[in-house]
Amino acid sequence: MEKTLVIIKPGAIQRELVGEIITRFERKGLHLCGIKMYQFTDKVVSEHYAHLADRPFFKRIKDSMMITPVIVCCWEGLDAVRIVRSMSGGTNGREAAPGTIRGDFSMSVQENIVHASDTVENAKVEINRFFKPEEIFEFKPNNFPFVYANDEV
Ligand code: IDP
Numbered sequence: 001m002e003k004t005l006v007i008i009k010p011g012a013i014q015r016e017l018v019g020e021i022i023t024r025f026e027r028k029g030l031h032l033c034g035i036k037m038y039q040f041t042d043k044v045v046s047e048h049y050a051h052l053a054d055r056p057f058f059k060r061i062k063d064s065m066m067i068t069p070v071i072v073c074c075w076e077g078l079d080a081v082r083i084v085r086s087m088s089g090g091t092n093g094r095e096a097a098p099g100t101i102r103g104d105f106s107m108s109v110q111e112n113i114v115h116a117s118d119t120v121e122n123a124k125v126e127i128n129r130f131f132k133p134e135e136i137f138e139f140k141p142n143n144f145p146f147v148y149a150n151d152e153v
């Protein structure tokens with residue numbers, strides 16, 4: 001089943017929104033298969049945001065990701081990448097739709113609470129960036145038959 005990576009950013013750690021964010025994904029029916037606290041280094045954050053290396057705010061977003069540890073978590077489910085992106089909302093918290101994480105908790109483009117993988121391919125790369133294989137746990141939760149119909153899984 002599809003997996004995706006979420007990073008609960010330092011702004012959310014400072015504002016003590018960790019439980020709120022995890023609860024949203026749990027309630028949706030996504031399955032948590034890896035989670036840990038993690039301190040970014042300049043090397044890893046540069047790699048993670050390499051697609052923004054030529055932008056004027058690159059150093060600023062890197063610094064903001066290193067202010068405190070983050071929580072990295074891996075969520076599993078059918079279409080998990082697309083669902084977690086849509087639950088996270090648009091990049092700019094001021095424009096993100098109400099009901100999304102960014103729409104409900106962010107007033108900023110930079111300080112937008114969470115990172116979520118944008119494609120299945122990138123999700124695989126990002127999960128490998130933060131987790132060793134043995135830190136991702138493969139098991140079927142008991143609620144499975146109530147989350148999905150037989151013909152969906
Ligand atoms: P995404 O997180 O919605 O996928 P990306 O374009 O991949 O957005 O940018 C990664 C992160 O860089 C954003 O989540 C945000 O924290 C920051 N960022 C993106 N664009 C800007 C900007 O124009 N100003 C400041 N920070 C930005």
Ligand code: MG
Binds near residue numbers: 118
């Ligand atoms: Mg992105």
